[in-house]
Amino acid sequence: MTVILPAPRGSLGTGTGLLWLRDMLRIRRFEETCAQLYSETKIRGFLHLYIGEEAVAVGTMEALTPDDSVVATYREHGQALLRGIPMKVILAEFYGRAEGCCRGRGGSMHLFDRTRRFFGGNGIVAAGLPVAVGLALAERMQSGGPGRFGDPGHVGDNVVACYFGDGAVAEGEFHESVNLAALWRLPVVFFCENNQYAMGTALARSHSQTNLAIKAASYEVPAWQVDGMDVEAVASAAARAVEAVRNGAGPHFLELLTYRFRAHSMYDPDRYRDKGEIERWRARDPISILADRLREAGALDDAGMRGIEDDVAAEIAAAVAFAEAGQPESVADLTRFVTSEGGQP
Amino acid sequence: MTMVQALNAGLRAAMGADPAVMILGEDVGRLGGVFRVTDGLQAEFGEDRVLDTPLSESGIVGTAIGLAMRGYRPVCEIQFDGFVFPAFNQLVSQLAKLRYRSAGALSLPVTVRIPFGGGIGAVEHHSESPEAYFAHTAGLRVVACSNPQDAYVMVQQSIAGDDPVIFLEPKRRYWEKAPVDRAAAADPLHAARVARAGTDVTVVAYGPMVRTCLDAAAVAEGEGMSLAVIDLRTLSPLDLQPVLDSVRSTGRLVVVHEAPSNCSLSAEIAAQVTEEAFFSLAAPVLRVTGYDIPYPPSRFEAAYLPDLDRILDAVDRSRAY
Ligand SMILES: Cc1ncc(C[n+]2csc(CCOP(=O)(O)OP(=O)(O)O)c2C)c(N)n1
Ligand SMILES: [Mg+2]
Numbered sequence: 048m049t050v051i052l053p054a055p056r057g058s059l060g061t062g063t064g065l066l067w068l069r070d071m072l073r074i075r076r077f078e079e080t081c082a083q084l085y086s087e088t089k090i091r092g093f094l095h096l097y098i099g100e101e102a103v104a105v106g107t108m109e110a111l112t113p114d115d116s117v118v119a120t121y122r123e124h125g126q127a128l129l130r131g132i133p134m135k136v137i138l139a140e141f142y143g144r145a146e147g148c149c150r151g152r153g154g155s156m157h158l159f160d161r162t163r164r165f166f167g168g169n170g171i172v173a174a175g176l177p178v179a180v181g182l183a184l185a186e187r188m189q190s191g192g193p194g195r196f197g198d199p200g201h202v203g204d205n206v207v208a209c210y211f212g213d214g215a216v217a218e219g220e221f222h223e224s225v226n227l228a229a230l231w232r233l234p235v236v237f238f239c240e241n242n243q244y245a246m247g248t249a250l251a252r253s254h255s256q257t258n259l260a261i262k263a264a265s266y267e268v269p270a271w272q273v274d275g276m277d278v279e280a281v282a283s284a285a286a287r288a289v290e291a292v293r294n295g296a297g298p299h300f301l302e303l304l305t306y307r308f309r310a311h312s313m314y315d316p317d318r319y320r321d322k323g324e325i326e327r328w329r330a331r332d333p334i335s336i337l338a339d340r341l342r343e344a345g346a347l348d349d350a351g352m353r354g355i356e357d358d359v360a361a362e363i364a365a366a367v368a369f370a371e372a373g374q375p376e377s378v379a380d381l382t383r384f385v386t387s388e389g390g391q392p
Numbered sequence: 393m394t395m396v397q398a399l400n401a402g403l404r405a406a407m408g409a410d411p412a413v414m415i416l417g418e419d420v421g422r423l424g425g426v427f428r429v430t431d432g433l434q435a436e437f438g439e440d441r442v443l444d445t446p447l448s449e450s451g452i453v454g455t456a457i458g459l460a461m462r463g464y465r466p467v468c469e470i471q472f473d474g475f476v477f478p479a480f481n482q483l484v485s486q487l488a489k490l491r492y493r494s495a496g497a498l499s500l501p502v503t504v505r506i507p508f509g510g511g512i513g514a515v516e517h518h519s520e521s522p523e524a525y526f527a528h529t530a531g532l533r534v535v536a537c538s539n540p541q542d543a544y545v546m547v548q549q550s551i552a553g554d555d556p557v558i559f560l561e562p563k564r565r566y567w568e569k570a571p572v573d574r575a576a577a578a579d580p581l582h583a584a585r586v587a588r589a590g591t592d593v594t595v596v597a598y599g600p601m602v603r604t605c606l607d608a609a610a611v612a613e614g615e616g617m618s619l620a621v622i623d624l625r626t627l628s629p630l631d632l633q634p635v636l637d638s639v640r641s642t643g644r645l646v647v648v649h650e651a652p653s654n655c656s657l658s659a660e661i662a663a664q665v666t667e668e669a670f671f672s673l674a675a676p677v678l679r680v681t682g683y684d685i686p687y688p689p690s691r692f693e694a695a696y697l698p699d700l701d702r703i704l705d706a707v708d709r710s711r712a713y
Binding site: 116169170177180182183184219220386387388389 | 451
């Protein structure tokens with residue numbers, strides 16, 4: 048049976064809390080720097096910032112192991128950092144440097160790292176979902192084929208974490224993919240980052256049913272809405288969903304209610320959102336919520352905060368220096384990697 | 393054996409040789425495929441390796457991409473040519489470009505089998521020739537078999553290669569029989585072949601039209617004309633060397649396909665041959681193709697598809713220059 052539940056609240060271990068705070072700040076400050084570098088035209092192409100949504104990536108990725116796979120969107124800088132791709136390699140990619148994780152080919156929307164099982168951002172809305180289904184089918188095949196995954200007592204499988212926005216839920220590929228995953232009981236966790244807008248189009252102007260979890264639930268997929276500004280709530284819901292998926296319960300869906308504080312991309316004048324609405328969401332900044340809680344618990348003071356900020360600033364400065372020193376791929380190399388270099392039989 | 397049986401045997405051999413090979417598609421398993429190409433494979437290799445999918449073309453190709461990222465060699469069956477378009481996004485924006493986008497980190501050995509072309513009394517969506525869309529897309533390899541021997545060999549080569557292959561099967565030739573020698577030395581996948589040597593006019597075709605052109609050459613021979621027929625086999629990359637070699641001796645080229653002419657393979661071939669062999673040409677490159685209309689109702693099929701008369705007429709026009 049499918050149930051739609053509010054996420055339970057966990058109890059905050061302060062050690063973990065400080066790590067989460069650091070991770071959220073790494074994403075926030077890194078992206079603030081990227082915005083600056085973008086306006087200096089050091090970064091070109093597109094740039095979609097995650098600022099405001101950090102608790103979603105941090106809370107959900109906490110539940111993953113290095114053997115799990117990740118598929119994300121063009122707004123994937125946070126997931127890439129958390130997956131362990133070095134910040135300097137990500138920034139070099141944004142700069143279009145050969146030192147980037149895709150030799151500068153992918154840019155900000157297409158970060159890949161196969162060895163970390165980070166199977167990419169994607170510039171096509173919803174196109175990552177069917178790919179996540181395939182990755183999960185591969186997991187199931189490796190655990191012994193159909194019927195095996197989900198056997199009683201069958202535990203500990205790798206899962207595929209699939210991120211996408213509220214806008215993607217309107218695409219056919221969402222529906223094909225959730226159906227396939229549920230039909231085949233695949234180990235996918237669908238993490239819907241509902242930031243209330245698909246570019247300039249508000250949720251209610253895109254969706255006849257604005258509770259997106261209900262859509263997933265119609266495929267017999269357990270689906271919950273979660274407060275995506277509260278990293279603790281996100282982490283406990285994700286832990287629960289990922290554990291169930293890992294133990295053969297089939298796909299799960301979390302709708303993470305969040306908000307992007309900045310425009311859709313660096314090109315977007317952001318004229319479609321009410322200032323009051325933005326302020327209301329900013330008042331629930333996921334970083335402040337967590338920092339306040341840590342301070343209340345006595346785990347964080349001004350000096351502690353400064354220490355984290357200083358560490359993050361140093362990491363960013365090193366990343367900028369690395370990217371600045373990098374070189375673009377040569378034009379002559381642009382014909383490489385269209386097909387395999389060994390050729391075809 | 394028939395081309396259907398040859399494809400079936402080729403798929404069986406590929407699955408037997410490599411446990412990473414899987415088949416996914418609509419009704420490929422229990423039913424054995426609308427055209428029976430996958431008949432018996434699910435019973436032999438199991439439901440996990442021959443997977444019946446719902447009607448989700450985009451889901452099928454996307455799933456194959458994910459499988460390939462983790463080391464599998466999926467073979468997708470698209471039931472009919474016209475049903476590939478719901479998967480276009482995954483094929484063109486993902487499958488074709490992921491290796492490039494990841495600077496070679498991702499290898500996607502996915503074969504997409506598509507029964508294509510007309511001639512079976514079917515209708516729009518079931519008789520189309522979508523090859524140019526895919527040949528236009530860097531990162532996809534596109535091949536078309538014309539006979540059972542090639543079908544048997546080429547499907548295995550496509551699966552064994554490390555790149556995505558759009559594998560076009562001429563459905564009107566599915567039931568034509570020819571011997572298949574499983575032990576014969578194979579030509580490379582991306583090599584055109586002289587199907588019939590000739591000295592007066594060069595005729596180039598692929599897939600379903602190769603048979604038609606060979607029939608035309610037989611008729612022409614009775615009229616004292618010698619046509620060279622070249623089976624392209626590979627549409628991307630093109631292998632025009634045998635065409636150029638032949639044109640350098642005949643001076644005349646007719647290109648034949650079922651697809652409409654506008655921005656088609658024949659347009660590309662005409663351009664390349666003109667660039668490479670301009671001074672050998674005694675006549676402009678002529679084309680015999682489908683018309684630039686949507687595929688017509690089946691009662692008009694004979695008027696739409698290139699046939700002996702239209703091919704021989706083009707040959708005559710070429711010779712009259
Ligand atoms: C198939 C497709 N259609 C349109 C676009 C243009 N586009 C890029 S992002 C976007 C909004 C997507 O919204 P959502 O899925 O909610 O993700 P968010 O940007 O809010 O994170 C659109 C329309 C696209 N990239 N791909
Ligand atoms: Mg959104």
